[in-house]
Amino acid sequence: MRIRPAVSVAFLTATLSASVLPATARAADTAAADDTTFSNIVVNGGKDIVLGLTTRETVTITWTAHDPEGVAASWAYLWHGPNTDDADGILPLYPPAGTCVVSPTDPTTSTCKVSIAVSTARDFDHNGLAGAWKVLAGAQDTDDNWTETDVAGTANFKRNAKVTVNASPEPVKKGRTITVTGKLTRADWESDTYTGYRGRTVQLQFRKKGSSVYTTLKTVTSGAGGTLKTTTKAKTDGYYRFAFTGTPTTGASTATGDFVDVR
Template identity: 80%
Template sequence: MRMRPTVAVTFLTATLSASVLPATAHAADPAAADSTTFSHVVVNGGKDIVLGPTTRKTVTITWTAQDPEGITASWAYLWHGPNTDDADGILPQYPPTGTCVVSAADPTTSACKVSFTVDAVRDVDHNALAGAWKVLAGAQDTSDDWTETDVAGTADIKRSAKVTVNASPEPVKKGRTIMVTGKLTRANWESGSYTGYQGRPVQLQFRKKGSSVYTALKTVTSGSGGSLKTTTKARTDGYFRFVFTGTDTTGPATAAGDFVDVR
């Protein structure tokens, strides 16, 4: 937790009204800094932020700011890197004004929210940005002292993935071998395209015709260029699909089921 002059953060303030932060800066008060707390920090509704090469997505951060003197304004944004001074990514790049609502039951507590657009083309220009990001939260109290917590919460920003499937021959005689092929790819933010994702476990699943439930048959590992290839026996009419559960840097993907007629 740290405290700085108010004037330094007017560009990313989430205000209680349409007004902006006062221009007058006050000396840091360690006691006031320690009294401000942040809790219930939630990014994107608690879900991962999964981005394709050209994805544009609205992301919301909500949090609670509390100070014995009451909160005049509060702000929050995402950052990536070893620390805030050496961050290699900040979202949003130009933090917008958000809103805070004072609790009717407790005037020292405010519920705050800020929304912004994440544009993969503009905001994530290298793949190393995939993974865990941190939330910086700050607040100004009614004495015009303000506090920031560099890590008030976390969020995962991931590269989106795709997986395809093709089962053949179609139709096939019962007991014969079915060849199931496909490809696992993921967003390459640097090239602006999807590229093969090699060496990842992908599950082959089957759903019997007339059923709504898929069952796991086996797990295969993606090869060169993300290629997938395996075999299974033809037993009954149904759908085959590949399912990738994702990683710390890449979102999950499920192929649409490919139907095979067994005769």
């Protein structure tokens, strides 16, 4: 945590009210006991943000800011990289002030919210941006002191995945072998295409006709180009599908079940 001079947060001044801008620029090397503290940082409702090739969506950050002097303004944004000075991704590029509401029972505490428009085509130009991002939270108190915490929280951006399935032959005699094939791919933000995802574990699942529950029959590892192939014995009518649970950089995906008539 640190207190920053006004010039270091100049990108916020256009959106902050003139009544809460600092009168002078001053900095401190260490955080004081009366600095603003941040808690309850939640990004996208606590869910991963999964992006395809042309995804556009709004991501919300909510947080609580507390300061003994009261919070005049607060802001938060997402960043990716080794540190804020060398970040290779910032969302949004020009962070606005959050909308804050002072607690009716505690004037030193405010709950805040900001919404960020995210576009894969505009904001994610290389696959290295997939994974964990940090949340920077900042605030200005009523005495014109500015405080920022570089890592107040985290969020996960993931590449969208797709998985297909085909079970054959259809129909099939009971006891005969069914061959199940498919393919696992994921969004490649650099080539703007979906490319095969090799070496990943995928579950072969089955749902009996008339049931709503899938059970896992076995696991399969995707091969070259993300190809999937395995066999199973025909026992009864039902649906076969592949299910991929995801990775730290890639979202989960489940194929639509393929029905096989067993005679």
